[in-house]
Amino acid sequence: MDNKKMKLAAIVIIYYPDIKDLQKNIFRYIDDIDKLLIWDNSPSDSQTYRIALDGYEDKVEVLTTGKNEFIAYPLNQAVKWCMENNFTHLLSMDQDSLFDVGEFKLYKNRVHKNLGNKNVIFGVNPNNKFRKQNDFLPVNWFITSGSIYDVNIINKLGGFREDYKIDCVDNEICYRTNLNGYRTVVDTKCHLNQIFGNHKKTIFGFTTLGYSPFRTYSILCNHILLWKQYPQQIEKELKKEIVKEYFIYRFVKILLSENRKIDKSMALFYGFVDGIRGVRKNRFC
Known part of the structure; x- marks a missing residue:
């Protein structure tokens, strides 16, 4: 695949977010994507979350059904949006995931260089879980946040399991991708600060x-x-x-x-x- 043809959208799924933290997190990657979809899972009878992203208004689109759709459904809607708007790849982000300064640009460049070879899902290194190495590391699965998906192949494979709603959505799509002869690989050099639950x-x-x-x-x-x-x-x-x-x-x-x-x-x-x-x-x- 010609690297120059990669067109990258991102989706961040929010649910009663801390607005200041969310803005900070988004600003770490918004310059290096072509479109940002903000999917609001907060119920319609709750407060309206107005996220000020000055200078990026034309780059942002807010989507919602007015209720909590969890994770799989919004991801499938984002894949559908990408297919309809000629985007080739989708970055999925949690609202509380944070890249280090300049880290996403390097990650995106490394993904560019590793397109093809049946690489369909690219992942990051959450909280430095994986030992760093120069090449992308093939693994069975990794978390959804920070992952970049080849939307054409994900769509071909049937998308994300909506009956799972939220838990194991990441495991399942990776397992299914690998079983169909494609690869899921991690950029161990790309560190993502990730919060798992409320300890x-x-x-x-x-x-x-x-x-x-x-x-x-x-x-x-x-x-x-x-x-x-x-x-x-x-x-x-x-x-x-x-x-x-x-x-x-x-x-x-x-x-x-x-x-x-x-x-x-x-x-x-x-x-x-x-x-x-x-x-x-x-x-x-």
């Missing part, structure tokens, strides 16, 4: 993310669905994490240190049962 230290010495019943259900159910669908692709470490962190330890933490103990315990129960049955339901929404 809180408890009086017992451990930390808890304090997820809602909906997310408690979603995390366990989706990971089990993922395990059943991609038994060969899912890593041994993630299998252990599903059993230990997302079920056993999560249950203990709920009982010892979190509120809404009954709701969250029921969410774990139904997450396990529905996951084993292979059918996710609209519970705890």
Whole structure:
């Protein structure tokens, strides 16, 4: 593929954002993209989020359905928008993800140089998870935020799994991409500051993310669905994490240190049962 033909849009999905932080995060990459789609998941009866991006008004388009559509649906709408407007690639960003100064420009340039060779999804190095190396690192999966997608191939593969809504959307699209003979690769040199959940230290010495019943259900159910669908692709470490962190330890933490103990315990129960049955339901929404 001719590198000069790459046309890059970005989508940032927001939900009750801190406006100042969001502006700061956007300014770290907006100069190096061709269009920014801001998808607002905040319900229409909440406050309207006016994000001042002076000088970039023509580069920004705000999209919403007036309700929380989570992650997969907005990503599919962004892919559709890219296809209709002749954009070749899509950058996906969380509202609280932050590139270091000048980091995104370097990342984009390295992606340019590595187009082709069946590279379809490019990822970054969140919180320096991966050891840095010169070449792009092929991996089974990585997080959605900071990823650049070849929209034509993603569309060909059927897009993102909307029934997953939010959790494991990143794992699933990467596994499916690899199974279809394409590659998912990480630029280990590109560091992204990423916040995973709302960590809180408890009086017992451990930390808890304090997820809602909906997310408690979603995390366990989706990971089990993922395990059943991609038994060969899912890593041994993630299998252990599903059993230990997302079920056993999560249950203990709920009982010892979190509120809404009954709701969250029921969410774990139904997450396990529905996951084993292979059918996710609209519970705890």
